[in-house]
Amino acid sequence: MARAIMIQGTGSNVGKSIIVAGLARAYTRRGLSVRPFKPQNMSNNAAVTVDGGEIGRAQALQARAAGVMPHTDMNPVLLKPQSSTGAQIVVQGQVRGVQEAGDFGARKDALMPFVLESFERITRQCDLVLVEGAGSPAETNLRARDIANMGFASQTGVPVLLMGDIDRGGVIAQIVGTRAVLSDADNGMIKGFSINKFRGDVRLFDKGRDDICTRTGWPCLGVIPWFPQAHRLPAEDVADLPARARSGGSGLRIVVPHLPRISNFDDLDPLAAEPSVDLSIVPPDQPLPADADVVMLIGSKATLADLAALKAAGWDIDIAAHLRRGGHVLGLCGGYQMLGRSVSDPDGLEGTPGTATGLGHLDVDTVLTPRKTLTISKGSHLASGAPLNGYEIHMGRTTGPDCARPWLSLDGIPQGAASVSGQVQGCYLHGIFSSDAFRAAWMAQFGKTARIAHDQLVEETLDRLADHLETHLDLDLLLQLADEPAGAFAR
Numbered sequence: 266m267a268r269a270i271m272i273q274g275t276g277s278n279v280g281k282s283i284i285v286a287g288l289a290r291a292y293t294r295r296g297l298s299v300r301p302f303k304p305q306n307m308s309n310n311a312a313v314t315v316d317g318g319e320i321g322r323a324q325a326l327q328a329r330a331a332g333v334m335p336h337t338d339m340n341p342v343l344l345k346p347q348s349s350t351g352a353q354i355v356v357q358g359q360v361r362g363v364q365e366a367g368d369f370g371a372r373k374d375a376l377m378p379f380v381l382e383s384f385e386r387i388t389r390q391c392d393l394v395l396v397e398g399a400g401s402p403a404e405t406n407l408r409a410r411d412i413a414n415m416g417f418a419s420q421t422g423v424p425v426l427l428m429g430d431i432d433r434g435g436v437i438a439q440i441v442g443t444r445a446v447l448s449d450a451d452n453g454m455i456k457g458f459s460i461n462k463f464r465g466d467v468r469l470f471d472k473g474r475d476d477i478c479t480r481t482g483w484p485c486l487g488v489i490p491w492f493p494q495a496h497r498l499p500a501e502d503v504a505d506l507p508a509r510a511r512s513g514g515s516g517l518r519i520v521v522p523h524l525p526r527i528s529n530f531d532d533l534d535p536l537a538a539e540p541s542v543d544l545s546i547v548p549p550d551q552p553l554p555a556d557a558d559v560v561m562l563i564g565s566k567a568t569l570a571d572l573a574a575l576k577a578a579g580w581d582i583d584i585a586a587h588l589r590r591g592g593h594v595l596g597l598c599g600g601y602q603m604l605g606r607s608v609s610d611p612d613g614l615e616g617t618p619g620t621a622t623g624l625g626h627l628d629v630d631t632v633l634t635p636r637k638t639l640t641i642s643k644g645s646h647l648a649s650g651a652p653l654n655g656y657e658i659h660m661g662r663t664t665g666p667d668c669a670r671p672w673l674s675l676d677g678i679p680q681g682a683a684s685v686s687g688q689v690q691g692c693y694l695h696g697i698f699s700s701d702a703f704r705a706a707w708m709a710q711f712g713k714t715a716r717i718a719h720d721q722l723v724e725e726t727l728d729r730l731a732d733h734l735e736t737h738l739d740l741d742l743l744l745q746l747a748d749e750p751a752g753a754f755a756r
Contacts, residue, residue, distance in 0.1 A: 267300070267388045269423045270747035273398035273414050273455075275439035279430035280461040282323035283495055285397045287730035289330035291740055294731060298391040301327030304380045305342040305373075305399050305413035307352070309528035309566040310500070313639050313656040318358015319343065322531060326499050327395070330727050338383035342376050342412065347526060347567040347615060357383060360637055363614075374410035377420070384421065388750060396423055402451065403443040415451040422751025424456045426486060426743065432462035437473055441480045456746045459738060460488040467737075487738035497538060497726040499531035516541040517713045520557040522580050523548050524571040529564035529658070532597055535698040535719040539708070549574070553583035558711055559593045560584055562600025564695065567615050568633070568661070572603045572623065581624055593711075594626060594689045598659050601682075601691030605629040605663065614660060626689045629665030629682050636660070642694065644675035649706035655694035663693070673697075 272288075274281045289299050301324050312325035312335055320340035328335040337358030345353040347363070354361045356379050364372075387394055399413035402425075408415065418425050427443060429436040440458050447455075458477065463470060467488045474485050519536060523546050537544045547553055553560060560583075565571040575581060584594060596604040604627045609620040614633050623631075640657045653673070663682070671679035672690055681692035698704045698719075705715035734740065 266749050267391045267394050268744075268747040268749055269302075269388065269394040269396055269421070270743060271396035271398060271418050271423045271425045273402050273418075273425050273427055274400070275403065275427065275429045275436075275443055276401045276433075277399075279428055279433075280489075280495075281397050281428060282327070282500075283492070283498065283730065284428065284461065284489070284734070285395045286323070286327045286330040286498065286727065287734045288395050288740070288743075289327050290727045291731035291734050292393055292395075292744070293331050297393050299331040299393045299395060300333065300387050300391045301331065301339050301397065302384060302387050302394050303340045303397040303399065304384070304417045305344070305376075306340050307344040307346065307399065309345050309526065309564075310531060311343065311345065311355075311529065311658055313641050313658055314358060315641070316358065317639055319355060319639055319658055320358065322499050322529075323397070327397075329723075330731075338386050341380050341383035342373075345528075345566050348570065353566070358639075372410075373412055374416075377412045377416070380412050380417065381420070384750075393744070393747060398425075401443070402427075403446050405446050408451075415447070415454060418454045419450065422748070423454075424746050424748055425454045426746070427455050427458045427483070429458065429460050430462050431460050431470070431488075432464065432491070436460055437477055440477050444481045444483075455483060457484045457486045457742070459486045462491050463488050464491045484742075486742055489734070489737045492730060492733055494726050494729055497534070497722055498730075499534060499723075516543040517708060517711050518543045518545070518554070518556055518558045519561055520545045520547050520553050520559070521561050521563060522553065522575060522578070524565060525574050526565050526567040526571050527563060528566045529598065529695050532563050532695055532698060533561075535704055535717070538717050538719065538722060539704075539713075540716055541708070541713045547580075549578045553580055553587065555586075555590070557587060557592060559595060560587055562594070562596040562603055564597055565599030565603075568599045568602045568608055568631075569610055569615050569619075569621050571599065572608060572621055575603065575624075584624060584626070588626065588688055592688070596627075596689075596691035598657075598693050598695060601627075601693060602631040602661055602663060604689060604691050605631055605665065607631070608661075609633065627665070627682050627684055627691055628667040629663050629691075631661050631663045633661045638693070642675040644673055644680070644694075646703050646706050647672055647674055647679070649703075649709075651700070651702035651706040653694075653697050653700035653703035655696040655700075657693045658695065659693055663691075 306321035310322040311319045315334045318337035324340040325335040343355040402414040429439040605623040610633045667682040670683040673680040
């Protein structure tokens with residue numbers, strides 16, 4: 266059985282996911298067989314796995330860092346928010362229904378057997394398991410039924426490294442305060458701490474680091490400076506969405522409306538990395554820029570709700586004006602559904618059953634269906650013949666006359682829809698812009714040249730991240746702290 270170590274944070278978005286990815290690459294380069302694991306995740310940025318399920322995007326990146334294919338056991342419980350209080354529950358890669366937050370909180374410990382089952386399988390495949398917590402263990406109101414942080418660590422005997430985020434301020438209070446509110450037993454699981462996202466000379470924090478050591482009794486494994494290339498790696502937290510924006514000056518102007526339930530926004534990353542692209546994320550209180558070349562509607566976890574939000578922001582009017590000026594619109598997945606004449610939810614999969622009028626720029630209609638499509642596909646861009654890879658992750662079926670104008674071919678089957686003018690296109694495939702040849706062909710339509718090799722950029726960034734952690738985190742001590750899980754797993 267593998268040894269394991271768990272990275273918990275003093276709060277959300279402290280950098281746990283990126284740190285685990287860097288550790289996975291660093292220990293893999295040392296010759297260890299490594300697997301990532303996150304008991305419970307909450308994200309609408311998901312990835313399709315080789316075993317036909319879905320997991321959080323961060324765990325897919327961590328698997329890539331470890332040189333292995335993503336598998337549903339790496340993230341056995343995934344919550345995908347689709348309203349302010351409710352979420353779709355995905356267990357071991359498959360949808361198990363929708364629950365309100367209160368109901369889930371009262372019953373989530375029933376999911377622990379699935380978590381432990383997946384964790385046991387993972388531990389039998391490798392030398393080291395890097396476990397990522399969720400949120401903060403200091404949320405004492407959630408401790409009784411916790412499966413994501415100390416509830417998992419205490420049941421499996423996996424030691425914990427606690428990580429604080431100095432960039433948001435108050436890092437001493439973050440770590441010392443966490444120790445103050447945890448039980449003695451939970452504090453005993455924590456074997457050390459680290460500080461992430463330090464800007465400037467790390468020596469300036471020596472006294473702060475030593476004060477934390479004195480107040481907690483925990484050793485510091487390192488103060489990690491800010492890693493400026495982090496935006497080049499796929500993110501899963503919507504708080505990271507603004508970092509996807511990039512100004513390219515006189516480049517191809519792409520604007521993306523920031524809808525409330527936006528998902529799979531890593532579709533934007535390869536475009537944002539291109540020097541000749543100017544990518545803007547537009548908040549709801551601003552109009553879509555009139556000088557845009559392309560308006561891109563990307564994925565949504567709640568198509569009907571986001572369609573209503575788009576109209577409430579007045580963006581439907583902006584999109585119509587954009588098309589009259591000769592602009593282009595591209596819809597991916599949920600964005601594709603919104604571009605049609607109607608979106609129907611007869612089974613109430615997203616809330617109250619009903620039908621909404623779409624934007625009407627594609628002559629297609631969508632019906633949301635209970636069965637979720639989860640596929641990894643290869644294909645080509647019909648106009649150029651450029652090869653591409655991608656994946657589908659959606660609930661819905663789209664049909665109509667504009668489907669007779671496909672613009673992609675997947676496994677030999679025509680896919681997607683286009684308007685008569687060709688200004689509007691839509692498809693269900695995510696990840697297509699990661700394919701260099703397709704991205705180059707798509708940008709060439711607008712007279713722009715693609716210059717990056719995206720996969721190479723991601724790999725180089727993971728290597729730089731591993732180098733960064735080798736320099737600033739005591740990886741030898743962290744590996745010594747890792748231990749075999751204790752006892753038999755409860756079922």
